[in-house]
Each structure stands twice: as structure tokens, then as C-alpha cells.
Amino acid sequence: MSLRPAVITGLGSYVPDRVLSNKDLEEIVDTTDEWIVSHTGIKERRIASDEQATSDLALEAGRRALEDAGIGPDDLDMIICPTITPDHVFPATANILQDRIGASNAAGFDLLSGCTGFVYGLYVARQFIATGEMQNILVVAAEKLTSITDWTDRSTCVLFGDGAGAAVVSAGDDGVEGLAAFVLESYGEYGHLLDVPAGGSRHPVDEEVLRSRDNCLHMNGPELFKLAVRGIPEVAEKTIRKAGLTNSDIDWVVMHQANLRIIEAAARRLDIPDDRVVVNLDRYGNTSAASMAIALDEIYRDGRLQSGDTLLLVGFGAGFSLGGAIVKWQ
Numbered sequence: 001m002s003l004r005p006a007v008i009t010g011l012g013s014y015v016p017d018r019v020l021s022n023k024d025l026e027e028i029v030d031t032t033d034e035w036i037v038s039h040t041g042i043k044e045r046r047i048a049s050d051e052q053a054t055s056d057l058a059l060e061a062g063r064r065a066l067e068d069a070g071i072g073p074d075d076l077d078m079i080i081c082p083t084i085t086p087d088h089v090f091p092a093t094a095n096i097l098q099d100r101i102g103a104s105n106a107a108g109f110d111l112l113s114g115c116t117g118f119v120y121g122l123y124v125a126r127q128f129i130a131t132g133e134m135q136n137i138l139v140v141a142a143e144k145l146t147s148i149t150d151w152t153d154r155s156t157c158v159l160f161g162d163g164a165g166a167a168v169v170s171a172g173d174d175g176v177e178g179l180a181a182f183v184l185e186s187y188g189e190y191g192h193l194l195d196v197p198a199g200g201s202r203h204p205v206d207e208e209v210l211r212s213r214d215n216c217l218h219m220n221g222p223e224l225f226k227l228a229v230r231g232i233p234e235v236a237e238k239t240i241r242k243a244g245l246t247n248s249d250i251d252w253v254v255m256h257q258a259n260l261r262i263i264e265a266a267a268r269r270l271d272i273p274d275d276r277v278v279v280n281l282d283r284y285g286n287t288s289a290a291s292m293a294i295a296l297d298e299i300y301r302d303g304r305l306q307s308g309d310t311l312l313l314v315g316f317g318a319g320f321s322l323g324g325a326i327v328k329w330q
């Protein structure tokens with residue numbers, strides 16, 4: 001079966017206006033700007049307002065991506081929303097978005113793959129386009145992580161921020177490479193290292209859950225750090241090889257923005273120079289599924305990303321999940 005090419009035809013992102021600096025966090029928990037910067041590289045992050053839910057952030061990013069692609073909401077066949085912080089357990093945030101954005105012809109579903117979600121979303125979109133089933137798909141990765149943050153836990157609350165990033169994936173002309181290669185991996189045995197322990201069917205919310213804050217994000221940072229530093233270069237290499245490329249062919253690496261030390265260690269192992277590696281976690285912190293989408297939009301809008309460039313996206317996060325994508329930028 002011959003597959004149709006799939007290309008990214010529009011990008012958009014949105015972060016809330018409110019800035020929470022490391023200095024601000026010193027007022028909330030026992031931490032310092034010096035610790036946060038030296039251990040993570042994060043200087044500040046954006047915080048959604050009480051009135052804003054994940055779909056509000058997704059709506060802004062999604063509209064910007066549609067405008068950039070030059071298509072209307074009615075042109076969409078599908079909306080995929082990678083998120084770990086949906087507006088509700090159900091209905092899907094993608095369905096809420098589908099109504100609010102006015103995509104009357106689109107189906108929609110949420111995709112739960114932690115911080116790797118944007119890569120998963122692009123891959124799923126690529127498959128629907130490749131088979132000829134669909135023409136235009138909006139992938140909107142959006143998170144209000146501050147809604148599941150335990151503001152008494154200094155080991156996690158300094159890390160996360162809110163935001164959304166979106167890509168329109170469309171059918172490309174024959175011979176165009178576009179979304180060229182993907183590798184996805186799951187390691188469920190490490191799922192307990194990053195989770196929200198309660199609030200699902202295993203352990204519904206009760207008074208004890210609220211007291212222990214088990215309805216908030218829990219993380220074993222040091223263990224995840226080790227998995228990430230080993231796993232990212234491995235999945236990156238596999239993705240590069242699958243596309244028939246070598247590391248020196250990569251113009252831009254957009255990694256999940258969790259920790260500058262992880263990004264730098266992975267780039268060193270891949271032997272990719274620092275100036276080819278995109279970093280924006282100093283301003284936004286870790287925005288989970290949204291982080292790669294926001295970073296990609298940033299290098300597109302500021303002109304760093306040029307037609308013909310080869311991008312490597314690498315995600316890692318809850319699951320434990322890993323994912324790589326090679327994108328030939330048109």
C-alpha cells in the first residue's frame with residue numbers, strides 16, 4: 001500500500017500571562033532560586049488563572065495553528081488532544097475544543113501519554129493522513145499542570161508550568177517527506193515513578209486522598225532522571241536511523257523540556273552541538289505534553305527554523321514513555 005505524505009502546515013502556541021518566578025516560589029516553599037536554576041535550568045514558569053482550564057489554553061493555541069495553516073475549523077477531520085490535565089475525566093477535552101473552535105466536521109479524542117504526548121499525537125495524525133482517510137488533523141497538546149501541583153512539595157512544585165502548543169497535520173504532495181519517521185516505546189514497569197495516585201477507578205478521591213494530596217502529581221525525580229538520560233539518546237538514535245539519517249543530518253533537536261541537565265547530557269551523547277538544541281524551559285518550566293509543541297512553535301516564529309531543515313523531536317515522561325520523530329520542515 002502506498003502511503004500519502006503528511007506534513008505540518010500550521011503551528012501555534014499559547015502561554016498564560018501570569019509569570020511565577022523562582023523568587024516567588026521562595027515565598028511558598030523552602031527553596032531558592034539558586035537551587036532551582038542549578039538543578040533544573042528553570043527561572044520562571046507561566047500560571048493559568050483560576051478561570052482558565054486546559055481547553056482554554058488549547059483553544060488559543062489551536063486557533064493560532066489554524067490561522068497559520070490558512071484553513072478554517074470546518075476543514076478539520078480530527079482533533080487530537082494530548083494532555084494529562086483534561087478539563088474533566090470525561091468528556092474529552094478534544095470534544096470540548098471541537099465545539100468551541102467550531103470544527104463541525106471533526107471527530108476528537110484525548111491522548112494520554114504524559115510528556116511524550118505530542119510525538120504520539122503527531123504519529124497518530126500521520127497514520128490517518130497516510131492511509132488517505134483524512135486530510136487535516138489538529139494536534140493540540142495542552143496542560144494546566146498547576147491544577148495537579150502539590151504546592152507543599154518543593155521537589156515537584158518548582159518544576160511545572162501551564163501552556164499549549166498546536167500543529168495542523170495535513171496531506172502533502174507526492175514525494176514530500178514531512179513527518180518522516182517515528183519510534184514510540186513504553187515501559188509500564190516504571191509507571192509508579194510519575195503518577196497521580198488517586199482520583200481514578202483504583203482509588204477514587206476520599207478525605208484521606210485529599211489529606212495526603214494523592215490527587216496531585218507525585219514523582220521520583222532522581223530515578224526518572226536516570227531513565228531519561230539513558231533512554232533519550234537511545235530512542236533518538238533509533239529514530240534517526242529509521243529515517244535513514246545520521247546524527248550530523250539533524251538541524252534542530254526539540255526535546256521535552258524537563259531539565260536542562262537532561263537535555264545537555266542527551267545532546268552530548270548524541271554529539272549534537274548545543275546551538276542546534278532548543279531550550280525554553282528557563283521561561284516556561286516543564287509543561288508536559290505541551291513543551292515540545294511550544295518549543296517548536298517558538299523556533300518557527302522567530303525564524304530559526306528554515307525550509308529544508310531536519311528536526312528531531314524527542315519526548316519522555318509518564319508511562320514511562322519515550323518517543324522520537326523526524327520532521328523534514330517544508
Ligand code: UT7
Pocket residue numbers: 030031032035036039040115154155156158194220221222223224225228258259262286288316317318
Ligand atoms: O517531565 C516528566 C519527566 N520528569 C523528569 O524527567 C524529571 C527528572 N528528574 C529531575 O529533573 C531531577 O531529579 C529533579 C530536578 C526533580 C531533582 O533534582 P536532583 O538533583 O535529582 O535532586 P534530588 O531529588 O536528588 O534532591 C537533592 C536534594 C535533597 O536534599 P538532601 O536529601 O540531599 O538534603 C532534596 O530534599 O535537594 C533537595 N531538594 C530541594 N532543595 C531546594 C529537592 N527539591 C528542592 C527544592 N529546593 N525545590
